[in-house]
Amino acid sequence: MHIMSIEYLRSLIQGFLDPQTGAQPFVAPYLAHLTLEKGKLTYIFDVPTPALQAVNQAKNALDAFLMTQPGVKAISGIITHKKIATPEKQVPAKLPMPPIRAYVAVASGKGGVGKSTTTLNLAVALSQTGLKVGILDADIYGPSLPKLLGTFEKPDLTDDKKMIPITWHGLSCMSIGFLVPQDMAMVWRGPMVQGALHQMLKDVAWESLDVLLIDMPPGTGDAHLTIAQSLPMTGAVIVSTPQDLALIDARRAMTMFEKLNVPLLGLIENMSTFVCPSCQTEHAIFGEHGARNEAEAQGVPFLGALPLNIELRQASDAGHPLTLDRNHPIATAYQKIAQQLNNLIFSSPQGTE
Ligand SMILES: Nc1ncnc2c1ncn2[C@@H]1O[C@H](COP(=O)(O)OP(=O)(O)OP(=O)(O)O)[C@@H](O)[C@H]1O
Ligand SMILES: [Mg+2]
Secondary structure (H helix, E strand, O other), X not given: OOOOOHHHHHHHHHHOOOOOOOOOOOOHHHEEEEEEEOOEEEEEEEEEHHHHHHHHHHHHHHHHHHHOOOOOOEEEEEEEEEOOOOOOOOOOOOOOOOOEEEEEEEEOOOOOOOHHHHHHHHHHHHHHOOOOEEEEEOOOOOOOHHHXXXXXXXXXXXXXXXEOOEEEOOEEEEEHHHOOOHHHHOOOOHHHHHHHHHHHHHOEOOOOEEEEEEEOOOOOOHHHHHHHHHOOOOEEEEEEOOOHHHHHHHHHHHHHHHHXXXXXXXXXXXXXXXXXXXXXXXXXXXXXXXXXXHHHHHOOOEEEEOXXXXXXXXXXXXXXXXXXXXXXXXXXXXXXXXXXXXHHHHHOHHHOO
C-alpha cells in the first residue's frame, strides 16, 4: 500500500475546498502541527478569530476527505483559537481641546427621531442646573441648530482668527449652519465632513465648559468616527422612538459606540405617547415602552420619556425650546433627564478630572 508523504497530505489539506462554500479555509499559516504515525493523522490548526467559523464549519468534511487517503486510518484534528497579540490600542491623535469637562454625543441611528430637539432642550435643562453648557451641531449635511435657535448670525473671530461660538441663552453654540448656506453643506462628502468637524473643534475659541453636547447626524457614518476618534468622549446618549424600526437603528448606533469605546450613558424615549389635546386620552402611536424595554435588554440606563407634543414641535420651529419655560411639564421631563445625566457624567469615574 502506498503511504502518503506528509508533505503531500499537507498540500491536500491546504488545498481542500469546503464543499458547502467553495472556500479554501485550511491555509498554510494556520497549520501549527501535522504528523502521521502508525496511520494516525494528527493536525492542529491555530486560527485567528475572523477565519474561525469557516474552519470549524469545514472540519468534518476535511476529516472525511482525509480518511479516504491511503494510509490514514484515524484522525485527531484540533482547531485552536489563535489569540492575536492585540497591537497597542490605537490612540488616534486627539485634538488639542480647551478645558471641557465632558463631551457627550446625542445620537440615534435613525433620522428625525428628535436628536436635535433633545440636544437643545437637554442643554437648556443642564444649564438650568448651573452647568456651563455648549452645543456642537455635528450634522454637517443638515445642520439644524441655527433654525432651532432662531439665529443665523455669523460667528465673530478672535485676533488669532478663531471663531467665537454664538452665545444663546448662556449656551455656547457652534454649527456649520452659521458658516455656510444649508444647500452648500448638503453636497459635502466624507473627508470634507471630517475636515469641517475638525475645524469646528480646533478653529473655534471654545470657552471652558462643563459639558459639550454634540448633536450627531442620523446614521452611523463619518461624523461618528471623527467625533469618537478626535475627542476624549465621555459618552453617548441614544434617542429613539418606541417603534421597532427606530430601535433597530438605535441598536446599531449603540453597537457602533461600543466598538469605538464610547460609553453609553443611556437611552431616551422620544415621541413616547400622544395625549389628545381635546379628550386627554393617551395614545401610544409608535408602540409602548419600546426604548425603555430596549434599555433594559441592553443593560443601558433608561433616562426618561418625552411625549409626542405639538407645543414642543411648534416651540422648536419657532426657535424657542420649551425647556426655557422652566415650569412647563415638558421642561420638567427634560430637567429630570438632565439631572440623571449630570449624575452619570459627574459622579462616574470617567467624568471626574
Ligand atoms: N417629542 C416631540 N413631540 C413633537 N414633535 C417632536 C418631538 N421631538 C421632535 N419633534 C419634532 O420632530 C421633528 C424632528 O426632530 P429633530 O429635528 O429633533 O430630529 P433629529 O433626530 O435631529 O432629525 P435628523 O435626523 O434630521 O437630524 C422636528 O420638527 C421636531 O420639532
Ligand atoms: Mg438633527
